[in-house]
Amino acid sequence: MNFADYKRFLECYMGDDGFRERFDRAPAVALREAALSPECPVEFLQAIAAGCRSYNFRPVLERFSAELAELRNFAAALEESNPFTVRCRSACGGNARFEAWRERRRRANRAVLQPLYFDRSFNIAVAYELGVGCSGRCGFCCFDAPPLRENFRYTPENRGLWRGVLALFRELLGDRAGAAALYWATDPFDNPDLEKFYRDFYELNQVWPPITTRWPLRDPERSRRFAGEGREHGQPGCRFSVTERGELRRFFREFSAEEAMDWSLVLNNPESLNRYSASGRARQAEPQECQEDTTSCCLSGFLVNLCRRSVRLVSPCVPDEANPYGFHLWSEASFRDAAELERVLGGMQERFFPEGPEALPFLRLPPVWNLEIAGGRAELTSRYLVRRFEVSRQEAALLERLKRGLSRREFDREFGGELAFFGKTHGLLEMLWKSGMLSEEEESWTGSISLW
Ligand code: SF4
Numbered sequence: 001m002n003f004a005d006y007k008r009f010l011e012c013y014m015g016d017d018g019f020r021e022r023f024d025r026a027p028a029v030a031l032r033e034a035a036l037s038p039e040c041p042v043e044f045l046q047a048i049a050a051g052c053r054s055y056n057f058r059p060v061l062e063r064f065s066a067e068l069a070e071l072r073n074f075a076a077a078l079e080e081s082n083p084f085t086v087r088c089r090s091a092c093g094g095n096a097r098f099e100a101w102r103e104r105r106r107r108a109n110r111a112v113l114q115p116l117y118f119d120r121s122f123n124i125a126v127a128y129e130l131g132v133g134c135s136g137r138c139g140f141c142c143f144d145a146p147p148l149r150e151n152f153r154y155t156p157e158n159r160g161l162w163r164g165v166l167a168l169f170r171e172l173l174g175d176r177a178g179a180a181a182l183y184w185a186t187d188p189f190d191n192p193d194l195e196k197f198y199r200d201f202y203e204l205n206q207v208w209p210p211i212t213t214r215w216p217l218r219d220p221e222r223s224r225r226f227a228g229e230g231r232e233h234g235q236p237g238c239r240f241s242v243t244e245r246g247e248l249r250r251f252f253r254e255f256s257a258e259e260a261m262d263w264s265l266v267l268n269n270p271e272s273l274n275r276y277s278a279s280g281r282a283r284q285a286e287p288q289e290c291q292e293d294t295t296s297c298c299l300s301g302f303l304v305n306l307c308r309r310s311v312r313l314v315s316p317c318v319p320d321e322a323n324p325y326g327f328h329l330w331s332e333a334s335f336r337d338a339a340e341l342e343r344v345l346g347g348m349q350e351r352f353f354p355e356g357p358e359a360l361p362f363l364r365l366p367p368v369w370n371l372e373i374a375g376g377r378a379e380l381t382s383r384y385l386v387r388r389f390e391v392s393r394q395e396a397a398l399l400e401r402l403k404r405g406l407s408r409r410e411f412d413r414e415f416g417g418e419l420a421f422f423g424k425t426h427g428l429l430e431m432l433w434k435s436g437m438l439s440e441e442e443e444s445w446t447g448s449i450s451l452w
Contacts (some may be wrong), residue, residue, distance in 0.1 A: 001070055006038040008257040013049050014274060015248045015267035024050060030072060038258070040067055049229050052273050055291075065310015078262075083207045084236050087178035097353035098125075100434075102300045103313040108436030109223050111382035112292045112318050112368050124209075125301035126169055126180040130197055132307050134187045136214040138243055140268060142296035143185035143325050144280035152306040154193035160307060161198060164338030166204045169302070172345060178207035184303055189213045195226065208235035212266070216240040220254050227263065234414045235261035247267045277328035279319035293318055293383065295326030302345070310334045311341060328441065352440075359434040364405035364439040366431070380437070387435070395428045402432070405439075 011018040012034060022030035027042050038045060044064045051057040056373075061068065079085045092099065106123060122201075129154040133252050134145035152158055169177040182201065188194050188211050202208050208230045216223045229236050242248045242265055250267070267274045274281040278290040297316040304311050312332040319326040330352050335341040355364065365371065370381045371398045380387045391399065398415055406414070 001204055002039040003074055004257040005036045006071075006263065008252070009036050009038050010048070010052075011265050011267065012036070012252075014052055014273045015242060015269060016245060016270040020049075020273075021064045029427050049273070059197075068252075070399075072085055078236075081234075082237065082326040083178065084237075085122070087175055087207055088124060089416070090173055091178075092176040092310075094176050095172055095349075095438060097349060097355060098301070099176070100355075101353045102315075104434070104436040104440070105300045106365070106436070108314055109438075111385045112284070112293065113295065113316070113385055113415075114385070117125070122179070122298045124179045124181055124299050125173055125176045127184040127299050127301075127303045127306040128165075128180065128182050128197075129184045129186045129303070129307070130182060130188070130191045130194065131186045132305065134185060135190050136187050138214065138241075138245075138268065138281070140276050140280075140282040140285060141185075142277055142280040142282050145185035148190055150188075150307050151193075152197075154196040155193075155422060155423060158306070159196075161309075161337065163200055163204070165202060165304065165306070165341060168338050168342055168345070170204050172342075172419060173301075178209075180205070180209055180211055181212075181299075182209060182274040184299075187213050187215060188221070189215045189218060191343060196231065198229075202233050208233035210235060210237040212239040212241060214241040214243060217250055217254060229339075231262075237264065238262075239264045239270055240268055241266040242272075243268050247272050268285060272407075277319060279324060281320070283324060293445060295319055295417075297325065297327035299327065308334070313352060322441075330441075355427045357438055360408065360438065360440065362405060362407055362439075363402055363429070365399070365402045365437060366439045368404075369437065371399055373399060387437075391428070398428060 006180050009031070011021060011121045018029060019034060022033070023045075027046060031037070031042075031045075036233070041064075044067050046059075047060045047064060048057075051060050058071060073452070081088070102123070118209065132146075132150040134141070134144065135148040135149040154162075164176070169180075180201070182188055182194070182197060191197070198208065204308055210230070211226065213223075223240075225237070230236065230238065240251070240263060242251060248265075248269060250262075252340075255263075268276075272423070275289055275291040276285060277294040277296045278285070278287075278292065278294060282290060295318065297314065300315045303314055310332060311334075313330040314327040314329065315387075316326060319330045323329075331348050333344045333348075335344050354360065365380075368382045371381045372381075373391065375391075376390055376396075378389055378391045378396065378399055394415070399412065401410075429438070
């Protein structure tokens with residue numbers, strides 16, 4: 001298979017309604033006119049195209065296992081050789097309590113976010129905003145970024161703060177500190193000093209995180225230079241967001257399929273078959289333009305704004321009224337320097353990354369789980385998961401109480417003593433805890449995330 005041309009075929013089909021119409025009418029002619037030779041059966045491309053239209057890839061899975069295996073092997077080899085994806089997905093031993101918290105968040109989300117989408121997404125630990133606001137002004141912005149107001153420039157003072165913050169996260173999180181993004185509700189190419197911040201990041205973490213920018217064509221030579229420097233540092237990937245069909249066609253003229261082979265295009269133009277997560281400004285979009293049970297947030301950890309000197313602890317969730325940006329806000333604070341940030345993070349660790357369920361003041365099964373108990377068996381069902389296991393009468397009683405929720409004092413009174421701490425009831429709590437099935441959100445948290 002010619003991977004570069006196969007990838008460009010997908011981008012053309014997903015993003016350009018003109019190509020889509022021509023391909024559906026006469027596939028061979030459309031491929032020839034676009035100078036694409038994916039070197040795979042046209043029936044396979046047609047099945048992929050049908051999947052893109054319907055979001056149902058089952059027929060492709062059933063009929064084209066050899067082609068899919070080739071694509072999967074190719075993608076897996078790319079991932080394994082990329083230090084960034086390794087830091088996102090593999091175990092990192094830097095901070096056991098933080099790692100366990102991230103794993104509980106991942107498992108909790110597995111129950112409510114679309115598995116196909118969720119399993120593929122990155123899971124970063126820190127996101128740094130090197131500015132306030134974004135020049136993109138995209139109508140669908142899932143983080144509802146305000147207009148660009150300020151950039152964090154690479155002055156001697158800012159350089160000192162930046163390197164101090166990076167060193168702190170490196171010390172606290174170990175290798176996991178490399179699973180980071182240098183943007184969030186910002187566009188990295190808005191910052192004229194971006195490359196200097198990247199070089200420091202690489203020096204301290206030996207990772208060059210991928211970029212996501214809406215502006216690959218603002219200065220194509222900068223895009224090329226940035227991508228080239230990334231490649232030299234082990235990061236061939238860039239993500240470019242496209243918001244207009246004309247831009248997509250210009251992109252194809254500017255960058256050949258071979259040159260753009262390692263880059264992802266996020267096809268956000270109105271003609272695209274791509275769908276948004278229903279968060280931020282996309283909450284106003286038509287329901288058919290959105291993909292349910294997805295989120296644009298891929299951060300379980302710390303969101304740091306260097307201009308504001310603020311830090312937030314967040315994790316992905318299904319977007320809703322209470323969490324309109326698709327992340328749950330656990331805590332937020334400000335800091336003056338790296339030393340104060342260290343104290344802030346220490347406090348967050350104590351409060352939000354407890355070592356076991358004993359630390360929870362209130363024990364509760366999250367409402368996403370439906371509980372049924374019959375014949376000595378419990379069945380817990382969420383939107384995307386089912387868990388079944390045998391239970392004693394005591395455990396069944398505890399599950400019923402957890403469904404309604406009980407305080408630690410009530411737990412001690414009703415299930416206390418030896419049984420609770422050395423017997424099977426405690427084992428049940430441990431299992432639920434490790435599976436992300438005990439609610440950890442602060443019931444009384446009143447923070448606001450309206451202050452971008
Ligand atoms: S989607 Fe990205 S580029 Fe567009 S406004 Fe939001 S942060 Fe900026």
